[in-house]
Amino acid sequence: MTSPIKSEPFVINIGPQHPSTHGVFRMKVTVDGEQVVDAEMVIGYLHRSMEKLAEERTYTQNIPFTDRTDYLSSMSNNLGYCLAVEKLAGIDVPERGQAIRVIMAELQRIASHFMALGAFTNDTGAWQTPVMWCLREREKVLDLFEMTSGARLTCNYMRIGGVAFDIPKDFEPATRKLIKTLPGFIDELEGLLSGNEIFLARTKNVAVIPPDLAVNASLAGPMLRGSGIAWDLRKADPYCGYEKYDFAIPIGYQGDSYDRFIVRVEELRQSVKIIEQALDGLPGGPHSTQVPLALRPPKGEAYARVEGPRGELGYYVVSDEGPSPYRFHIRPPSLINLSVLKEMTVGGSVADAIVALGSVDIVVGEIDR
Amino acid sequence: MEGVGVTIAFWVLAALTLIAAGGVMVSRNLLHAVLFLIVTFIGIAGFFVLLSAAFLAMAQIIIYVGAIAVLILFAILLTPRAGRGNSETKFALPATLLAISLAAVFLFVIHDTDWEVVQEDPSLAANQLGEALVGTWVVPFEIASVLLTAALVGAIMLVRTPEEEAEDALA
Amino acid sequence: MRVQFLATDNWYDLRDLSNLSSAILDGLDKIAPQGVVYVAAALIGFVAAFLIFVLPSQLFVGVLGERKLIGRIQSRYGPNRVGPYGVLQPIADALKLLTKESLTPVAADRLVMYMAPVLFVMPAVLMWAVIPFGPNMIFADIPVALVYFLAISSLPVLASFMAGWSHNNKYSLFGAMRIVAMAISYEIPLVLSLLGVVVLTETLSLQEMVFWQDRFDIWLFAVQPLAMIIYFIAVSAELNRTPTDIAEAESEIVAGYLTEYSGMKWGLFYGMDIGYALGAAAFGVTVFFGGWTLFGLEEWVPAWMIFVVKVWAFYFLFIWTRGTLPRLRIDQLMSFAWKYMLPLALFNLLIICTERILWTDAFDGDKPFIYLFAIANIIFAGLLILGWARLLGYRPERTQTRPRMVQEAGGYVPVAPARGEGR
Numbered sequence: 001m002t003s004p005i006k007s008e009p010f011v012i013n014i015g016p017q018h019p020s021t022h023g024v025f026r027m028k029v030t031v032d033g034e035q036v037v038d039a040e041m042v043i044g045y046l047h048r049s050m051e052k053l054a055e056e057r058t059y060t061q062n063i064p065f066t067d068r069t070d071y072l073s074s075m076s077n078n079l080g081y082c083l084a085v086e087k088l089a090g091i092d093v094p095e096r097g098q099a100i101r102v103i104m105a106e107l108q109r110i111a112s113h114f115m116a117l118g119a120f121t122n123d124t125g126a127w128q129t130p131v132m133w134c135l136r137e138r139e140k141v142l143d144l145f146e147m148t149s150g151a152r153l154t155c156n157y158m159r160i161g162g163v164a165f166d167i168p169k170d171f172e173p174a175t176r177k178l179i180k181t182l183p184g185f186i187d188e189l190e191g192l193l194s195g196n197e198i199f200l201a202r203t204k205n206v207a208v209i210p211p212d213l214a215v216n217a218s219l220a221g222p223m224l225r226g227s228g229i230a231w232d233l234r235k236a237d238p239y240c241g242y243e244k245y246d247f248a249i250p251i252g253y254q255g256d257s258y259d260r261f262i263v264r265v266e267e268l269r270q271s272v273k274i275i276e277q278a279l280d281g282l283p284g285g286p287h288s289t290q291v292p293l294a295l296r297p298p299k300g301e302a303y304a305r306v307e308g309p310r311g312e313l314g315y316y317v318v319s320d321e322g323p324s325p326y327r328f329h330i331r332p333p334s335l336i337n338l339s340v341l342k343e344m345t346v347g348g349s350v351a352d353a354i355v356a357l358g359s360v361d362i363v364v365g366e367i368d369r
Numbered sequence: 370m371e372g373v374g375v376t377i378a379f380w381v382l383a384a385l386t387l388i389a390a391g392g393v394m395v396s397r398n399l400l401h402a403v404l405f406l407i408v409t410f411i412g413i414a415g416f417f418v419l420l421s422a423a424f425l426a427m428a429q430i431i432i433y434v435g436a437i438a439v440l441i442l443f444a445i446l447l448t449p450r451a452g453r454g455n456s457e458t459k460f461a462l463p464a465t466l467l468a469i470s471l472a473a474v475f476l477f478v479i480h481d482t483d484w485e486v487v488q489e490d491p492s493l494a495a496n497q498l499g500e501a502l503v504g505t506w507v508v509p510f511e512i513a514s515v516l517l518t519a520a521l522v523g524a525i526m527l528v529r530t531p532e533e534e535a536e537d538a539l540a
Numbered sequence: 541m542r543v544q545f546l547a548t549d550n551w552y553d554l555r556d557l558s559n560l561s562s563a564i565l566d567g568l569d570k571i572a573p574q575g576v577v578y579v580a581a582a583l584i585g586f587v588a589a590f591l592i593f594v595l596p597s598q599l600f601v602g603v604l605g606e607r608k609l610i611g612r613i614q615s616r617y618g619p620n621r622v623g624p625y626g627v628l629q630p631i632a633d634a635l636k637l638l639t640k641e642s643l644t645p646v647a648a649d650r651l652v653m654y655m656a657p658v659l660f661v662m663p664a665v666l667m668w669a670v671i672p673f674g675p676n677m678i679f680a681d682i683p684v685a686l687v688y689f690l691a692i693s694s695l696p697v698l699a700s701f702m703a704g705w706s707h708n709n710k711y712s713l714f715g716a717m718r719i720v721a722m723a724i725s726y727e728i729p730l731v732l733s734l735l736g737v738v739v740l741t742e743t744l745s746l747q748e749m750v751f752w753q754d755r756f757d758i759w760l761f762a763v764q765p766l767a768m769i770i771y772f773i774a775v776s777a778e779l780n781r782t783p784t785d786i787a788e789a790e791s792e793i794v795a796g797y798l799t800e801y802s803g804m805k806w807g808l809f810y811g812m813d814i815g816y817a818l819g820a821a822a823f824g825v826t827v828f829f830g831g832w833t834l835f836g837l838e839e840w841v842p843a844w845m846i847f848v849v850k851v852w853a854f855y856f857l858f859i860w861t862r863g864t865l866p867r868l869r870i871d872q873l874m875s876f877a878w879k880y881m882l883p884l885a886l887f888n889l890l891i892i893c894t895e896r897i898l899w900t901d902a903f904d905g906d907k908p909f910i911y912l913f914a915i916a917n918i919i920f921a922g923l924l925i926l927g928w929a930r931l932l933g934y935r936p937e938r939t940q941t942r943p944r945m946v947q948e949a950g951g952y953v954p955v956a957p958a959r960g961e962g963r
Contacts, residue, residue, distance in 0.1 A: 125783070125867025126864075127862060127863060132616055133615060194941040197934075198783055201872050202866055202867070202869065215951075228944075228954065230946040231950070231951070232949050235949035236949035248947055250942075252944070253940060262941060352869070
């Protein structure tokens with residue numbers, strides 16, 4: 001009829017200083033009118049060359065490095081690294097150490113998911129109310145961490161062969177109190193958001209990842225499970241005695257942001273269940289095996305992976321019989337999960353791109369290392 | 370309406386309207402011209418109040434300032450080259466002559482007509498207006514609404530992208 | 541029309557402040573030349589309505605109360621450092637904004653940029669001229685007060701647009717155009733919902749509406765719940781409050797129309813946002829909640845006190861929705877306005893007109909039938925809201941709020957189609 005109205009695409013920079021709490025991450029979004037045509041991520045603002053620095057330090061000295069890659073889930077990072085080195089050096093961890101590791105990893109999952117859910121709802125525009133509630137609960141978990149390891153965020157708690165200190169006397173009653181009140185709070189959060197029409201309108205059918213794309217792009221964690229693929233390393237490739245505990249894996253329906261949200265909320269519940277079982281069956285005994293100060297594992301390479309809150313967190317350590325690793329590589333789940341950013345955002349509007357980014361749940365520390 | 374205040378209001382409003390109208394003509398920037406036009410509309414609404422037609426004054430603001438001015442602003446913004454200033458044009462002199470002659474005609478007509486001066490305060494109430502619209506003048510009212518609907522449908526048809534048209538085409 | 545309540549004609553009777561103002565004006569009329577009394581009346585009206593009632597409400601309820609309430613909703617204290625319980629916080633805010641540097645971009649249109657906050661303040665102040673604070677305490681009792689309010693509420697839109705355009709910033713312009721589109725879309729349900737009220741009370745004057753509600757001893761909110769809900773949503777959209785605050789939140793990604801404003805210019809926008817919200821609350825209270833009457837209590841308690849407390853209660857609703865609900869996208873907002881609110885407002889008008897004709901012709905305008913209509917309208921409102929939503933495809937039973945749970949790790953688990961529908 002008439003010639004189509006030409007509108008020139010222009011590039012919006014969702015810049016490194018981000019209003020939402022995702023860290024220094026830059027997304028160049030090309031917009032045509034209202035629709036996103038192209039999305040490109042620019043990373044590297046937080047590169048701290050950890051992998052190179054790790055080659056100068058001994059194996060035990062590298063554990064604080066792993067705290068700081070994914071600073072929101074430091075216990076899981078520590079765990080992955082220690083598992084890799086233990087695999088390399090053939091060290092066994094005593095039962096009590098393994099149980100404590102499981103408790104700490106699940107508590108860390110709870111804390112990290114609270115942060116992720118809060119930041120996600122912040123992106124959809126709920127004026128910080130869910131964030132404040134989630135952070136209030138997260139404070140209780142961080143108090144537990146401080147009680148055991150002395151630090152709230154970068155715990156540096158796992159050691160090669162076990163954990164650094166045994167859990168203190170007050171830990172068990174405090175944890176039991178927490179797991180008694182936590183399911184009530186999760187119900188409250190669900191009541192606020194999961195049925196909320198506006199929240200549904202903002203997140204349903206936004207940033208859909210079909211299952212074959214999820215598998216082909218090697219996504220992991222709630223992104224993979226949100227698309228309906230039942231894959232959880234705690235079940236598929238158990239470590240630290242996870243096969244002893246009874247829990248279920250939540251999976252979503254069609255892979256949109258809402259599915260990832262409800263998967264994360266349900267994982268909170270499952271984590272509470274695992275912690276309860278681990279606390280009930282906490283064995284006695286030593287909490288770690290003695291490991292020489294300057295550990296020299298035999299020549300070889302090892303790859304160990306844990307199910308972190310964001311997905312499969314893998315550590316690849318190569319040893320050449322020296323005190324430091326020859327090569328130390330981290331498989332960052334956030335970076336691999338971000339590889340589908342373009343497929344998620346193209347076709348929607350810019351507001352949807354923000355929601356999509358929030359649902360990936362990135363931590364820039366581990367993207368850039 | 371009588372009184373000192375009314376006279377002062379009349380002269381102030383007249384000055385405001387005429388200066389704003391002059392601003393519309395004279396300003397180089399198209400958006401400034403629209404803003405002056407909005408001031409003109411508000412001045413005319415003031416005149417309606419002075420003529421005891423308060424409802425018309427409010428309707429003037431709602432319709433002209435709230436809707437038509439916004440429409441003009443949108444049209445200016447969505448047209449790529451409309452922001453360029455009003456440059457000189459060779460029609461300036463003939464247009465001025467035409468305007469002066471039109472003004473002369475109007476002034477003579479206004480001066481020579483035998484205006485009927487209404488003594489009592491007409492005070493048009495809204496319900497009288499409503500009754501007139503759906504009573505005596507119902508046919509023009511309905512025709513106007515049909516015309517507006519046709520314009521609305523036409524505008525939507527004009528901005529469809531070819532994909533949307535292909536979707537609805539008779540297969 | 542002077543209404544005799546318990547309030548007397550003495551100038552010191554605080555229950556009817558118009559005694560005080562008429563005493564002052566009569567005194568002035570005797571000693572001053574002819575036209576000065578008009579100016580004095582305007583000044584007294586401004587001082588009384590705006591400076592005494594509105595500005596403190598704005599500062600303490602709007603700025604401080606809102607932040608403390610939203611803080612409490614978020615399980616934290618609001619501001620509580622400045623002064624006891626944070627009472628001096630608005631003053632600290634104002635001082636900070638006054639001393640901030642006012643940056644103006646080089647290529648921006650300076651005149652329009654300076655004029656936009658002024659134009660934004662104007663409607664917020666003008667609006668208070670027609671709001672009745674009591675039986676004789678209304679600054680301008682014009683017979684078309686409702687339409688005056690509608691006219692005034694279309695002016696801030698222009699001011700926001702001027703603000704967005706004058707920054708010479710592509711993103712501000714983008715944001716400003718969206719605001720204007722949203723505001724004019726929501727004006728239509730606003731007008732239609734108020735039309736329903738006008739049909740029933742046969743008047744456009746706000747004071748008359750309050751008297752109607754007093755005469756029939758029922759609040760228009762009960763007679764027309766649907767109109768009240770539509771008014772509330774439409775007016776929050778006009779005010780750019782959450783859940784429709786894409787104006788301020790556009791700055792998530794694209795800078796909104798307030799980017800280049802700093803210092804007191806921004807402070808004026810922010811303050812008058814609250815002032816305009818209070819004005820819309822006052823208007824809503826007058827039309828739907830009985831204004832300054834409270835089923836007879838206004839004969840003992842000063843009417844303006846009742847009115848101010850009711851305005852604060854209505855404003856609390858604004859604060860509550862802001863603290864709780866997430867934000868809608870712009871296209872969702874527009875489709876909500878055109879596809880949902882507009883048909884509902886039209887249905888409401890239809891129902892009200894039918895009831896009005898029934899009432900005057902069949903029931904001769906008797907009082908008890910209004911209560912019957914109120915009950916019928918509440919039922920209609922519920923049915924319409926749910927029914928129209930279902931017609932548009934709202935199926936809450938179909939959304940799964942819990943994920944599926946599996947015990948074994950494996951591959952893709954296909955979604956089983958729900959019974960009765962292919963998916």
